[in-house]
Every structure is written in structure tokens, then in C-alpha cells.
Amino acid sequence: MTGHFIPEDLPHHIQHYIDGRHVDSAGGETFDVLDPVSNGNYATAAAGQKADIDLAVAAATRAFKDGLWPHLKARGRARILNKIADAIETRETKLAELETFDTGLPITQARGQAQRAAENFRFFADLVVAQVDDAMKVPGAQLNYVNRKPVGVAGLITPWNTPFMLESWKLAPALASGCTVVLKPAEFTPLSASLWAGIFEEADLPQGVFNLVNGLGDDAGDALVKHPGVPLISFTGETTTGQTIFRNAADSLKGLSMELGGKSPCVIFADADLDAAIDSALFGVFSLNGERCTAGSRILVERSIYDEFCEKYAARAKNIVVGDPHDPATEVGALVHPEHYAKVMSYVELGKSEGRLLAGGGRPAGLDTGNYVAPTVFADVRPDARIFQEEIFGPVVAIAPFADDGEALALANGVKYGLAAYVWTNDLARAHTFAQNLEAGMVWLNSHNVRDLRTPFGGVKASGLGHEGGYRSIDFYTDQQAVHITLGTVHTPRFGAS
Numbered sequence: 341m342t343g344h345f346i347p348e349d350l351p352h353h354i355q356h357y358i359d360g361r362h363v364d365s366a367g368g369e370t371f372d373v374l375d376p377v378s379n380g381n382y383a384t385a386a387a388g389q390k391a392d393i394d395l396a397v398a399a400a401t402r403a404f405k406d407g408l409w410p411h412l413k414a415r416g417r418a419r420i421l422n423k424i425a426d427a428i429e430t431r432e433t434k435l436a437e438l439e440t441f442d443t444g445l446p447i448t449q450a451r452g453q454a455q456r457a458a459e460n461f462r463f464f465a466d467l468v469v470a471q472v473d474d475a476m477k478v479p480g481a482q483l484n485y486v487n488r489k490p491v492g493v494a495g496l497i498t499p500w501n502t503p504f505m506l507e508s509w510k511l512a513p514a515l516a517s518g519c520t521v522v523l524k525p526a527e528f529t530p531l532s533a534s535l536w537a538g539i540f541e542e543a544d545l546p547q548g549v550f551n552l553v554n555g556l557g558d559d560a561g562d563a564l565v566k567h568p569g570v571p572l573i574s575f576t577g578e579t580t581t582g583q584t585i586f587r588n589a590a591d592s593l594k595g596l597s598m599e600l601g602g603k604s605p606c607v608i609f610a611d612a613d614l615d616a617a618i619d620s621a622l623f624g625v626f627s628l629n630g631e632r633c634t635a636g637s638r639i640l641v642e643r644s645i646y647d648e649f650c651e652k653y654a655a656r657a658k659n660i661v662v663g664d665p666h667d668p669a670t671e672v673g674a675l676v677h678p679e680h681y682a683k684v685m686s687y688v689e690l691g692k693s694e695g696r697l698l699a700g701g702g703r704p705a706g707l708d709t710g711n712y713v714a715p716t717v718f719a720d721v722r723p724d725a726r727i728f729q730e731e732i733f734g735p736v737v738a739i740a741p742f743a744d745d746g747e748a749l750a751l752a753n754g755v756k757y758g759l760a761a762y763v764w765t766n767d768l769a770r771a772h773t774f775a776q777n778l779e780a781g782m783v784w785l786n787s788h789n790v791r792d793l794r795t796p797f798g799g800v801k802a803s804g805l806g807h808e809g810g811y812r813s814i815d816f817y818t819d820q821q822a823v824h825i826t827l828g829t830v831h832t833p834r835f836g837a838s
Contacts, residue, residue, distance in 0.1 A: 344377055344378055344664075345437075345441070345664070345666035346382075346441065347434070347437040347438055347441050350382060350383070350441075351383055351531075351534065352382075352383050352384070353370075353383060353384050353385070353386075354373065354383055354384070354385040354386065354530050354531065354534050354554060355385075355386050355534075355554075356386050356388060356392060356396070356551075356552055356553050356554060357536070357537040357550070357551060357552040358392070358395050358396045358399055358551050358552075358553070359395070359396075359399035359402075359547060359548045359551065360399075360541075360547035360548060362537065363386075364386045365386045365387055365388055365389060365391075365392050365555075366389070366391040366392055366395065367389060367391065369386070369387040369388075369389060370384040370385060370386060370387050371384065371385055371387045371527065371555070371556065372384055372385075373385050373442075373528075373530060373531070374677070374678075375441055375442060375444075376442075376443070376444035376665075376673075376674040376675060376676055376677060376678075376681075376710060376711045377441075377444065377664065377665065377674050377709075377710045377711075378709065378710065379678055379709070379710065379711065383531075385527075385530045385554045385555075386554050386555070387554065387555045387556065387559065387560070388524070388553035388554055388555030388559060388560030388563075389555070389559050389560065389563065390559075390563040392553050392555070392560065393522070393553055393560055393563035393564050393567060394563075394567070396522045396551040396552075396553050397493055397522055397551075397564075397567050397569045397570055398569075399548040399551050400493040400520040400521060400522055400548060400549070400551050401492075401493055401520070401569055402548055403520045403546060403547065403548030403549045404490075404492055404493060404519070404520040407520075407546050407547075407548060407549065408546060409515075409518060409520060409545075409546050409549045410489075410490045410518040410519075410520075411518075412518070414468040414469045414471070415469055417465075417468060417515070417516060417518065418465035418466070418468060418469045418516070419465075420515075420543050420544060420545055421461045421462070421464060421465035421512065421515065421516055422461070422462060422465050423542070423543035423544065424458075424461045424539055424540065424543040424545070425458035425459070425461040425462045425465070426458075426543075427538075427539040427542045427543050428454050428457050428458040428461070428508075428539055429454060429455070429458045431454060431535060431539070432451070432454035432455065434535075435450075435453060435454045435504060435532060435535060436450040436451045436453065436454065437450075437666075438531050438532045438535070439453055439502075439503070439504055439529075439531075439532050440665045440666055440673070441531070441665075441666075442503075442529045442530075442531040442532060443500065443501070443502075443503065443528075443529050443665075443676050444629060444665050444673045444674035444675055444676055444710075444711060445502070445628060445629060445665060445673055446629075446665050446667075446670045446671060446672065446673045447665060447666050447667070447668060447670070448668055448670075449627060449628060450665075453502055453504055453505040454504075456505050456508075457504055457505045457507075457508035458508075459793070460505075460508040460509055460512040460793065461508065461511075461512045463512070463793045464512040464513050464515075464516035464813070464814075465516065467516065467810070467811070467814065468516045468517070468814070471811070471814065473485065473486040473487070473488060473820075474486045480827060480828050481826070481827055481828045482824060482825065482826055482827060482828075483824075483825045483827060484822060484823065484824050484825070485822075485823050485825075486820050486821065486822060486823070487820075487821040487822075487823050488517075488814075488818040488819070488820055488821070489518075489818060489819045489821060490517050490518030490519045490817060490818055490819075491517075491519060491571050491572050491595065491817060491818060491819055492519060492520070492569075492570075492571045492572070493519065493520050493521070493522060493569060493570050493571065493572075494510075494514040494519040494520070494521045494522075494570070494572045494573075494574065494817060495521075495522050495524070495564045495565065495567070495570040495572060495573045495574070496510040496511065496514065496521055496522070496523045496524065496573075496574050497524045497557075497561050497564065497565075497573065497574070497575045497576070497577065497585075498510065498523065498524070498525050498526060498533075498576055498577075499526050499576050499577045500526035500527075500528040500529040500676050500677075501628060501631040501632060501633075501676070501733075502628065502632075503525060503526055503529045503532055503533060504532040504533065504535070506576055507523060507525065507533060507536070509576075509808070510523075510574045510576075510808075511523065511536070511550070513808065513813035513814060513816075513817055514574070514817050515545070515549065515550075516814070516817075517813075517814055517817035517818050518817075518818075519572070519817050520548065520549045520550075520551075521549070521550055521551065522551045522552075522553060522564060522570065523536070523550070523551070523552045523553070524552075524553055524554075524555065524557075524560050524561050524564050525552070525554060526577075527554070527555065527556050527557070528676050528677045528680075529676065530554045533552060533554075534552075536550065536552060537550070537552065557581065562588065565585050565588045565589055565594075566588050566589075566591075566592075568592055570594065571592075571594055571595060572594060572595045572596075572597075572816070572817065573585060573589055573594050573595070573596055573597075573598075574596075574597045574598075574808070574816070575596070575597070575598045575599075576598075576599045576600075576633070577600065578600065578601055578731075579600040579601040579731075579757075579802045579803070582598045582600040582804070582805070585598065586598070586805070595816065596805055596806065597798075597805065597806040597807075597808055597816050598804050598805040598806065599633065599759075599797065599798055599799065599803070599804045599808070600633075600759075600799065600802060600803050600804045600805075601633065601731040601733075601757055601759070601802065601803060602633045602634055602635065602637075602731060602757050602759030602760060602799065602803050603637060603638060603728075603729065603730070603731050603755045603756075603757040604634055604635060604636050604637065604638065604757070604759055604760040604761055604762070604780065605636065605638045605639075605640055605751070605752040605761050605762070605778075605780075606620070606621050606624055606625075606636030606638065606639045606640065606761075606762040606764070607640045607742075607748050607752055607761070607762065607763045607764065607774070608621070608639065608640065608641045608642065608645070608649065608764045609642050609748075609763075609764060609765040609767070609770070610642040610644045610645045611765055611766045611767055612764035612765050612766060612786070613764070613766070613786070614645060614648070614649065614652075616764075616786070617649075617764040618649070618652055618653055618656065620636075620762065620764070620787065620788040621636060621639050621653065621737075621762075622653065622656055622657065622660075623788050624636035624762060624788050624789065625637050625639075625735065625736075625737045626657070626660055626671065626672055626715050626735050626737075629672055629673055629674070629675055629676075629734065629735060630672075630684075630715075630732070630733065630734040630735035630736065631675065631676060631680075631733050631734065632733075632789075633759060633760075633803075634759060634760040634782070634789050635733075636737075636760070636761075636762045637731075637732065637736065637737055637738065638728060638737075638738050638740070638751075638752075638755075639653075639737060639738070639739045639740075640739075640740055640741075640742050640748055640751050640752060641739060641740075641741055641742070642741070642742060642743075642748070643741045643742065643743055646741040649739075650698060650717075650719045650739060653698075653717060653739070654698035654699045654717050654719075657698070657699040657700065657715045657716075657717045657737075658699045658700075658715075660672055660715045662704045662707065662712055662713075662714060662715070663704075663707065663712075672713075672715055672735055673712075674710045674711040674712055675711035675712070675713060675734060676711070677711065678711055680711070680733070680734075681711035681713065683732075683733075683734075684713055684732055684733070684734030684735075684736065685702075685713065687726070687727055687730070687732045687734070687736055688700070688701060688702065688713065688716050688736060690726055690727060691716070691718045691721075691725075691727045691736065691738070694718070694721060694722070694725040694726065694727050694728075695718030695719060695720055695721040695722075695725065695727065695738060695739075696718065696719045696720045697716070697717070697718060698717040698718065698719050698739075699714070699715060699716060699717040700713070700714035700715050700716030700717060700735070700736075701714065701716055702714060713734055713735055713736075714735075715735045716735060716736045716737070717737050717739065718736070718737070718738050718739065719739045719740075720739075720740070720741075721738040721739060721740050722740070723740065723751055723754050725738070728740065728755070729755050729756075731757065745770065745774060748774075749774065749777055749778070752778055752779075752780075753777075753778065753779045756801055756802040757799070757801060757802050757803045758779040758780050758781060758799050758800035758801035758802070758803045759780060759781055759782065759798075759799035759800075759803035759804065760780055760781070760782045760783070760784070760789065760799070761775070761778045761780035761782070761783045761784070762783070762784045762785075762787070762788070762789075763775055763778075763783065763784070763785050763786070764785075764786055765785075765786070766786075771785045771786070772785075779800055779801060780799070780800065781796070781797075781798045781799035781800050781803065781804065781807065782795075782796075782797065782798075782799075793809060793810060794809070794810040795809055795810060796808070796809050796810070796812050797809040
């Protein structure tokens with residue numbers, strides 16, 4: 341491997357951003373941040389505590405109650421959202437370098453993140469301008485209409501996989517709706533989040549509307565969830581963390597939107613386009629280093645094509661280029677953190693007793709340092725195996741055969757998760773019938789994960805609570821007030837009249 345690439349102007353200390361100022365933690369607390377190729381600490385970051393969350397929420401509350409942002413007309417907010425998108429696009433190269441350095445994602449996959457983040461802001465700028473609300477008339481008697489109002493201070497807690505882009509998924513609709521925000525980025529990957537302050541300042545977002553507090557989930561995240569001045573929490577992350585947030589939000593009855601873990605099936609029938617299905621099934625679990633909530637990490641294959649599929653799939657997996665995330669030839673880079681690397685490797689070792697190893701199974705040759713895992717393929721995996729049931733969140737896939745549609749459906753639905761599913765068949769009736777019986781919030785037919793921002797994004801069962809995307813995001817960040825107007829004579833029973 342060539343020398344380790346280090347971006348220019350890399351910060352040695354990352355601060356919070358509260359009420360328009362870069363600040364350290366009130367008590368001076370910090371934590372170390374490492375890069376996943378060398379596993380060396382490249383910076384410290386301010387470690388947010390309850391006191392820092394209190395300051396951020398106070399700033400966001402002032403901006404909401406006394407500032408202009410919630411009261412701007414939709415077109416005014418949209419103009420600023422489009423300026424934010426412009427500012428993001430000018431930072432595309434820098435963002436990709438920072439994201440790759442901090443997360444270990446291949447540079448070719450990090451390059452698209454700025455464009456996707458910018459499009460999120462443009463989409464919600466368009467949506468709030470074009471948005472209409474219901475009006476119901478009872479001719480001559482009554483008019484009823486819906487008045488939308490931003491809820492208040494939104495707490496946003498984001499994950500470490502594609503962090504900047506996933507932060508934009510929450511920031512764009514929250515700001516478009518007129519809310520003010522406190523963002524708590526993932527502690528493993530705070531680097532790209534530090535760009536938001538400059539982006540928002542360049543776009544003239546009013547002071548205090550956006551606030552950022554770095555820190556550990558047990559400290560900053562916990563304080564944000566429990567804060568009585570934060571009526572909304574949007575969280576993307578691991579299921580057990582989501583359960584903790586659910587419990588901690590109960591006392592103040594916060595609104596919750598949570599996109600959690602997944603163990604998504606990719607179901608391949610014998611009549612499918614096998615080459616296209618293999619392309620998709622490889623991309624679906626090995627892109628983004630396998631660190632994606634919608635990964636098709638359980639591949640279910642009809643028995644008549646099972647052996648052929650396994651042979652072709654394993655051969656391709658062995659050819660995947662693993663290496664330096666900054667090398668354009670790299671297809672799988674380094675996992676985000678040594679703690680996560682150890683978790684994924686423990687599943688790789690477990691899989692050797694739960695399935696037939698067809699590819700990978702350890703650290704790639706020649707990569708002696710860094711969090712590298714060879715793309716790993718297990719076949720003949722039983723449905724009760726842990727590698728079939730549990731989210732690994734890495735470049736590891738479990739393959740199992742099925743005899744008919746009924747068995748395929750039972751296998752697909754036979755886990756606690758229900759985020760995404762992928763189905764490959766050329767039988768139109770089967771495709772739609774099977775899809776509608778899947779316990780999954782999102783289904784792709786004869787396709788990999790292609791996102792339409794207008795559609796709901798979210799899962800069922802242990803994969804989440806609520807949906808975001810399109811109008812559903814606006815619904816989450818606004819209160820919908822029904823206003824009733826009587827037009828005619830009101831005939832009210834006259835209690836107490838003599």
C-alpha cells in the first residue's frame with residue numbers, strides 16, 4: 341500500500357458550534373478521534389456534556405421563540421436552503437477527502453455524498469414552497485383547514501456511516517419546516533460534521549438556528565434526549581440504542597423518528613436475470629464497506645440455481661479490491677473503528693462454524709494494519725444461525741437456499757428486523773404479491789437500493805419507528821392544527837336555559 345493520504349488543513353481539535361460560535365466544552369472535556377487506516381489519533385474533539393447541551397438548546401430556543409426563522413415565508417426559507425446546497429457543492433472535493441479519511445469509505449463512493457446532501461436541501465426547498473394542506477368545506481355551514489406550525493427545537497442524532505449525507509437527511513427537512521436544531525454527530529466520525537457551521541454561515545442561516553454538540557452517546561446524546569426543551573428526536577443508529585432513547589424520551593412524551601438496524605433479505609428466484617441479480621447482491625452488501633443499514637446481507641436463492649449462484653457470487657467476491665480508501669481502484673476500504681472491526685471479525689470467526697466459507701474469512705493479504713476485512717461469503721447458513729439473525733454491519737453475507745415461494749417468504753420474514761428487502765424475479769404477479777407479504781418498510785424489485793426522496797424511508801419491527809422522506813418528514817417536524825370556522829347558524833343544545 342502507498343503512503344497514507346492525509347487531507348490538507350486537517351484540524352487537530354474539533355469544537356462544538358453553539359449560537360454562532362465555535363466553543364469547547366464548558367468543563368473542558370475532550371475525546372480522541374482516530375482514522376481507520378492507521379488507527380492513530382489525528383485530533384481531539386470537544387466532548388459534550390449536559391451543560392453543553394443545555395447551552396445549545398437555550399440558543400436554539402431563543403432562535404425559535406425570538407428569531408425570524410420560524411416566521412419566514414416558505415419561499416424565504418427555500419432561498420436559504422438552496423444557498424446551503426450551493427455551499428455544499430463547492431466543498432465536494434474537500435468533503436470527499438475528509439469523509440474517506442475519517443470513515444474509511446472508498447473515495448469513489450464518498451465523492452457522491454456532497455451531491456446527495458445538496459439534493460436533500462434542494463428537494464425540501466421545493467417541497468415547502470409547493471406544499472398544500474387540506475381544507476374541508478361543508479357548504480353553507482362550516483370550513484375546516486389545517487394550519488402547520490414548526491414544533492420547536494429538533495434534536496438530531498446521526499450515525500457514523502456516510503455521516504455528512506445522513507446528517508443532511510435530517511437537517512434539510514427540520515430547517516425547511518421552520519424548526520431550529522441541535523445536531524449530535526456520531527463520535528467515531530465528527531470530522532465532516534465540522535463543515536456545517538461554515539456552510540450555514542455562508543448561506544446566511546440566522547444565528548442560533550443550527551447548533552452542533554460533539555460527544556459520546558452516553559453523555560451528549562443522553563442529555564439531548566432527556567432535555568425538556570427538545571420536543572422532537574430524530575435518530576438513526578443501532579436498535580438497542582433506539583430502545584434506550586425510546587425509554588428516555590417517555591417521561592416528556594417526545595416525538596420520535598427512529599431508523600434502526602437491519603438484516604435485509606435479497607431473494608433471488610430461478611427466473612431472475614441471474615447476472616443482474618449477482619451484480620446487485622454484491623453491491624448491496626459490499627458497497628460502503630458493508631456498513632449500511634439497508635444492506636442485503638441475507639441472500640436467499642431458489643434451489644435450482646443455488647449452486648450456480650454461489651459459485652459465481654463467491655468468485656466475484658474474491659476479486660473485490662480491498663485497500664487504501666483514497667485509492668480510486670478500491671472497492672472496499674477500512675472499517676470505521678477498531679471496536680467495530682473487532683465486532684465484525686468476531687462474526688467472521690463465528691460464521692466458520694455456522695456456514696460454508698466460500699470467500700474471505702479474515703484480514704486481506706498485504707494489509708497488516710488498519711481495519712480491513714476481506715469480503716466474506718458464507719453459504720448453507722441455517723435460519724437460526726447468529727450470522728443469519730444478527731446485524732453484522734460489515735462486508736459479510738449469509739446465503740441460504742429455498743424450495744418455493746412459501747419457504748422464501750418464511751426465511752425473509754424470519755428475523756426481528758424489517759427495514760429493506762430486495763426481490764429478483766421476472767414474474768410480475770409473483771413480484772408484487774411477494775413484496776406485499778414481506779415484513780419490510782421498503783422493497784426494491786429487480787433493483788439495488790435506489791432512493792426516491794419523495795417516498796417514505798423507514799422500517800417495521802426492530803428496524804424503526806415512524807417514517808421520514810417527502811411529506812412524511814414535514815409531518816414529523818410540524819404540528820398540524822385543525823381550525824374550524826362556522827359559516828352558518830350554530831344550533832347548540834342550550835344547557836341550563838329555562
